[in-house]
Amino acid sequence: MNADADVVTLARTLRAEAERANERRVLVLAGSRERGYDRLESVLDTLSVPITATTLVGPADRLRCEQLPQANAGELLGTTRDVIAVDAHDELRPNAVGKVVGAVDGGGLLVLLVPPLEAWPDRRDGFDDSLAVPPFELADVTGRFRRRFVGTLRAHRGIAIVDLESERIEADGLTQPAPRLPTADPAPPPDRRFPAAAYEACLTGDQSDAVAALESLAEADRAVVLEADRGRGKSSAAGLAAGAFAADGEDVLVTAPASRNAAELFDRAGELCRTLEGDDTTVESRRIETSAGGSVRFREPTAAADAIDAADIVLVDEAAALPVGTLESLLAADRVAFATTIHGYEGAGRGFSVRFRDRLAESDHEVTDCRLVEPIRYAGGDPVEVWAFRALLLDARPPIEPLVADADPDSVDYRRLDPDDLLADERLLREAFGLLVLAHYRTEPNDLARLLDAPNLEARALVRDGHVVSVALLAREGNLPPDSRAMMYEGGRIRGNMLPDVLTSQLRDEAAGEPAGLRVVRIATHHAARSQGLGSLLLERVREEFRDAADWLGTGFGATPGLLAFWRENGYRTVHVSTTRNDSSGEYSALMLAPTTAAGRRLRDRHAEWFADRFGALCSDSLDDLAPDVARAVLRSVDANAAPSLSLSDHEWRVVAGAAYGPGLFDVDPGPFRDLVVRYLVDDPDDVDLTAREERLLVLRALQARDWESVADCLEYHSPGQCMRALGDAFCPLVDRYGADAAIEVRERFAGE
Ligand SMILES: CC(=O)SCCNC(=O)CCNC(=O)[C@H](O)C(C)(C)COP(=O)(O)OP(=O)(O)OC[C@H]1O[C@@H](n2cnc3c(N)ncnc32)[C@H](O)[C@@H]1OP(=O)(O)O
Ligand SMILES: Nc1ncnc2c1ncn2[C@@H]1O[C@H](COP(=O)(O)OP(=O)(O)OP(=O)(O)O)[C@@H](O)[C@H]1O
Numbered sequence: 001m002n003a004d005a006d007v008v009t010l011a012r013t014l015r016a017e018a019e020r021a022n023e024r025r026v027l028v029l030a031g032s033r034e035r036g037y038d039r040l041e042s043v044l045d046t047l048s049v050p051i052t053a054t055t056l057v058g059p060a061d062r063l064r065c066e067q068l069p070q071a072n073a074g075e076l077l078g079t080t081r082d083v084i085a086v087d088a089h090d091e092l093r094p095n096a097v098g099k100v101v102g103a104v105d106g107g108g109l110l111v112l113l114v115p116p117l118e119a120w121p122d123r124r125d126g127f128d129d130s131l132a133v134p135p136f137e138l139a140d141v142t143g144r145f146r147r148r149f150v151g152t153l154r155a156h157r158g159i160a161i162v163d164l165e166s167e168r169i170e171a172d173g174l175t176q177p178a179p180r181l182p183t184a185d186p187a188p189p190p191d192r193r194f195p196a197a198a199y200e201a202c203l204t205g206d207q208s209d210a211v212a213a214l215e216s217l218a219e220a221d222r223a224v225v226l227e228a229d230r231g232r233g234k235s236s237a238a239g240l241a242a243g244a245f246a247a248d249g250e251d252v253l254v255t256a257p258a259s260r261n262a263a264e265l266f267d268r269a270g271e272l273c274r275t276l277e278g279d280d281t282t283v284e285s286r287r288i289e290t291s292a293g294g295s296v297r298f299r300e301p302t303a304a305a306d307a308i309d310a311a312d313i314v315l316v317d318e319a320a321a322l323p324v325g326t327l328e329s330l331l332a333a334d335r336v337a338f339a340t341t342i343h344g345y346e347g348a349g350r351g352f353s354v355r356f357r358d359r360l361a362e363s364d365h366e367v368t369d370c371r372l373v374e375p376i377r378y379a380g381g382d383p384v385e386v387w388a389f390r391a392l393l394l395d396a397r398p399p400i401e402p403l404v405a406d407a408d409p410d411s412v413d414y415r416r417l418d419p420d421d422l423l424a425d426e427r428l429l430r431e432a433f434g435l436l437v438l439a440h441y442r443t444e445p446n447d448l449a450r451l452l453d454a455p456n457l458e459a460r461a462l463v464r465d466g467h468v469v470s471v472a473l474l475a476r477e478g479n480l481p482p483d484s485r486a487m488m489y490e491g492g493r494i495r496g497n498m499l500p501d502v503l504t505s506q507l508r509d510e511a512a513g514e515p516a517g518l519r520v521v522r523i524a525t526h527h528a529a530r531s532q533g534l535g536s537l538l539l540e541r542v543r544e545e546f547r548d549a550a551d552w553l554g555t556g557f558g559a560t561p562g563l564l565a566f567w568r569e570n571g572y573r574t575v576h577v578s579t580t581r582n583d584s585s586g587e588y589s590a591l592m593l594a595p596t597t598a599a600g601r602r603l604r605d606r607h608a609e610w611f612a613d614r615f616g617a618l619c620s621d622s623l624d625d626l627a628p629d630v631a632r633a634v635l636r637s638v639d640a641n642a643a644p645s646l647s648l649s650d651h652e653w654r655v656v657a658g659a660a661y662g663p664g665l666f667d668v669d670p671g672p673f674r675d676l677v678v679r680y681l682v683d684d685p686d687d688v689d690l691t692a693r694e695e696r697l698l699v700l701r702a703l704q705a706r707d708w709e710s711v712a713d714c715l716e717y718h719s720p721g722q723c724m725r726a727l728g729d730a731f732c733p734l735v736d737r738y739g740a741d742a743a744i745e746v747r748e749r750f751a752g753e
Pocket of ligand 2: 077078079080102103201202203207228229230231232233234235236237264268341376377
């Protein structure tokens with residue numbers, strides 16, 4: 001019997017079982033790339049899968065179907081494909097696997113073209129290259145992630161493995177599933193606003209509940225959040241609601257990272273409108289017009305944010321894949337729904353819950369939540385979903401609350417999370433990674449590979465009875481040779497090394513990459529054990545351990561007043577705030593340093609001084625929309641020795657004191673006022689007692705140069721006039737504290753009256 005025929009027969013049987021069970025199956029073709037493609041072509045030739053429902057995710061356009069590089073795998077989010085083949089010979093990007101696997105339809109196949117399995121973990125590939133952060137080299141990268149990945153392929157059900165070299169079928173992937181009982185169709189709810197057809201189109205009770213939840217958008221100031229794992233039918237639910245609203249004459253604006261991500265939504269909306277109106281509805285791929293005068297239209301996210309006023313309702317699909325800043329701008333719509341994936345790809349679902357949830361709660365919308373559990377794209381318990389969750393730790397969770405809830409600094413141990421220990425101890429790995437995913441909006445499958453294989457990364461934890469309560473991911477940075485430093489200074493990029501890179505290329509300090517550093521990339525404490533001093537203890541222990549190995553410890557994160565206070569309490573001082581907002585968090589990043597040697601201190605001191613000097617100018621330019629409380633916390637976390645000396649002339653002191661104590665005006669010469677505010681906030685003296693509102697006023701008006709009207713509005717002063725008087729009053733204690741003789745004379749003259 002010939003090997004090609006064996007593989008084809010295997011693929012057919014596998015697909016037949018997949019179709020019968022409405023589950024997916026994986027076919028691994030391990031061996032040389034050429035053989036892999038030969039077999040795959042034979043398989044595709046015989047399976048009854050239309051070429052239009054097949055996608056090759058790989059570097060070259062080798063089949064007759066759609067082809068995408070792994071970097072663009074995100075295009076498949078929210079879409080449904082019968083067969084997806086991933087060519088992993090040049091590289092395996094864990095994120096790409098996470099994105100494509102959920103798009104395979106029930107009855108479909110995920111085909112993996114990979115090198116021989118035994119040798120694969122020890123081969124260094126394109127993704128590994130991205131882990132070789134200078135001064136480390138490719139040879140320093142390890143293959144633990146792929147060893148674990150191969151182990152999961154061999155251990156899990158529903159995965160057929162063909163060794164193309166020995167022409168042997170290692171596993172047939174068949175699971176012999178028991179026949180499933182047909183489920184009853186969900187019944188439309190009795191008191192409903194949408195037509196019955198919207199409910200009759202639902203495939204599960206959860207989907208019907210989701211459509212019912214979306215009915216609340218008929219009222220103003222409402223938001224609906226649909227959360228689910230992949231393929232639970234949330235986009236379709238949104239589509240049915242969109243169709244029902246459009247058929248009722250409403251204009252529905254739909255947005256998603258790309259129009260393709262909203263394809264299912266438009267399909268359902270179009271089908272429903274046709275059911276309700278017949279041919280009177282115009283249906284195009286991105287635009288539906290109903291005879292009732294309603295519509296469903298697609299706009300790219302930024303265009304959607306600008307078009308909100310023209311729409312009645314806004315629906316955001318694949319919200320987890322959008323930056324928080326974009327989601328926030330969409331909140332300007334008074335009737336808005338977000339469909340979001342919880343696990344499923346790149347831990348990105350967390351971005352939505354970690355950051356955006358708070359903003360949503362603070363908004364004026366009444367929020368309705370709805371969770372869809374029952375799968376639609378494929379049957380519940382699908383073995384490929386189970387495999388993907390495990391292989392990429394998409395569902396990793398921190399320990400359950402009772403195990404860690406009473407942890408305190410006296411009951412925990414500090415431990416190194418050695419990659420070999422993590423590989424050997426699945427529970428430890430799940431707990432540590434789960435904590436990082438839960439706490440951080442950007443933890444993704446690529447990070448799992450980094451944790452296991454990147455030579456520049458270290459992980460440390462506090463454990464309570466062996467359970468992870470607090471975890472920190474650390475990256476070695478700096479210690480760069482002169483040629484790398486010169487390259488960065490001249491505009492070249494160097495991987496990793498976030499702090500030296502910014503300090504060198506943006507802040508023009510060629511020596512910044514010389515000292516050795518350790519950046520705390522991520523830190524998280526279990527939510528049940530926060531505010532007990534554990535995060536601080538972990539940082540202290542890290543500092544002790546690395547005291548002799550690093551000149552500085554550092555960090556960079558989306559700046560909020562609480563986090564700035566946390567780092568400041570732990571001895572970290574601000575040296576920079578990014579001039580653009582972070583794409584994912586929508587926040588400005590703060591960079592902070594905590595020196596451990598004289599070289600580290602010199603680096604911190606010079607950057608602290610430069611930062612304090614430039615911050616005033618930045619505030620009226622790129623940081624003019626920085627939240628005043630963040631600006632206050634940023635300046636308070638600059639090292640006090642870097643407080644700029646005040647070099648106001650006598651005349652300038654008379655202007656400042658004249659506005660504070662006399663009839664003078666801030667508006668005629670804001671410069672000296674600005675210097676005084678920066679000095680005061682960096683100094684943070686105990687003997688000046690301004691309220692938070694007064695400090696916000698100083699930031700908004702003196703630093704950010706906002707006009708009186710908007711400052712009065714923002715801080716709820718009755719009028720711009722009252723705001724002006726309040727600003728004068730706020731400067732009085734600063735004149736008292738810092739004023740030169742010329743200022744004091746002015747004060748005596750007016751205050752004495
Ligand atoms: C580079 C980075 O990783 S920055 C991102 C840090 N991580 C996160 O934001 C993930 C979610 N948050 C957490 O896991 C934790 O809150 C941590 C890691 C920030 C702090 O861990 P904890 O064990 O609670 O630290 P610890 O008890 O030593 O200090 C807590 C203090 O930090 C400050 N703090 C920390 N985070 C916040 C916050 N988001 N808002 C307000 N204050 C905060 C407070 O002063 C707090 O004291 P309080 O609770 O008495 O007000
Ligand atoms: N009511 C429905 N009628 C017909 N097909 C449906 C319906 N609901 C879901 N489906 C089908 O099930 C699959 C998954 O649905 P959908 O894309 O809405 O789920 P999702 O949760 O948004 O998935 P993803 O997380 O991948 O975006 C799609 O192939 C879709 O066509």
